[in-house]
Amino acid sequence: MAGSCPVIDDFVKERLHSDLRQIREAMLWKLDGLGEYDVRRPLTPTGTNLLGLVKHLSLWECRYFGEVFDRPFPEPLPRWDDVAEHGADLWVTEHETREEITDRYRRAWEHSDATITALSIDALGHVPWWPRPDVKLFNILVHVLTETNRHAGHADILREQLDNSTGTTAEYAAPPHDVALWEAHRAKIERAARAAAEMDQHSPLP
Numbered sequence: 001m002a003g004s005c006p007v008i009d010d011f012v013k014e015r016l017h018s019d020l021r022q023i024r025e026a027m028l029w030k031l032d033g034l035g036e037y038d039v040r041r042p043l044t045p046t047g048t049n050l051l052g053l054v055k056h057l058s059l060w061e062c063r064y065f066g067e068v069f070d071r072p073f074p075e076p077l078p079r080w081d082d083v084a085e086h087g088a089d090l091w092v093t094e095h096e097t098r099e100e101i102t103d104r105y106r107r108a109w110e111h112s113d114a115t116i117t118a119l120s121i122d123a124l125g126h127v128p129w130w131p132r133p134d135v136k137l138f139n140i141l142v143h144v145l146t147e148t149n150r151h152a153g154h155a156d157i158l159r160e161q162l163d164n165s166t167g168t169t170a171e172y173a174a175p176p177h178d179v180a181l182w183e184a185h186r187a188k189i190e191r192a193a194r195a196a197a198e199m200d201q202h203s204p205l206p
Contacts, residue, residue, distance in 0.1 A: 013121045016141040017113075023148045024109055026168050027054055028102055030155040034162065040092050043158045050158050051101055052091040053151045058105035059089045060147070064140050065112035068125040073111050075104075080129055116141065 030050055031039050039051040062073035063080060078085040092101060116137070123137045152168075159165050164182075167173035197205050 009121045012138070013116065013141065016138075016145055017116050020141070020145045020148060021109075021113075022169075023145070023152050024057075024105070026152050027057060027148065027155060028105070029169060030152075030159045031098070031102070033165075034159075036098065038162050039098060042091075043161055047091060048154060048158065049091060050155055051098060052089075053155055054105050055092055055096075055101050056089045057148055057151060058101070058108040061105075061108040061112045061144060064127075064144050065115040068127050068135070068140060069115055069119060069123065069137070070125075071111075071115050071118075073108070075107070112144075 031054070034050070040049055042049050059077065062075075062077055065071070066073040066077075078088070119137050121136065121138045121141075125135050125137065125140060127133050127135055127140075156166065156168075165173070194205060
């Protein structure tokens, strides 16, 4: 970047990289303690599932910190424009093991980390699937961090649906729910929602 300060650039890169490392670990922590069915089963009408989110993130880290900077991931990947593969990264077949998925995610981290360490924050890359394909490492760091945080939010909700477990890391896991307390809290929110709907003739109640 013209006129950029190397000290500030290094600080920004390390801060983004540190946040990415932390949220990656949170994604894997969301699988802890769950059986094979629960990590794989669809928990939304569109099929969103915990292990599929990890599979998805591993593939896209490989692409964004790999081919975008001409540093391809050393293992085979489907082409980004292969229509037959669209959506296949968001769920896990019965023949794919949890260990395969999580180990590949960790190998993706290693590859990404090597790219981030080797390149300056203004290193140029090319994302052929973006409308404005010419990018810098800064853009990709922000994008991958944003997407990983977005999917970590999905994982938070999915895990809470399964066993009421909440929190961002094992260190900051919320204590077990007091069922009666949370039922009362939920009922309070439900009453407020219904009262608001009753005051709005365009919001029919279910």
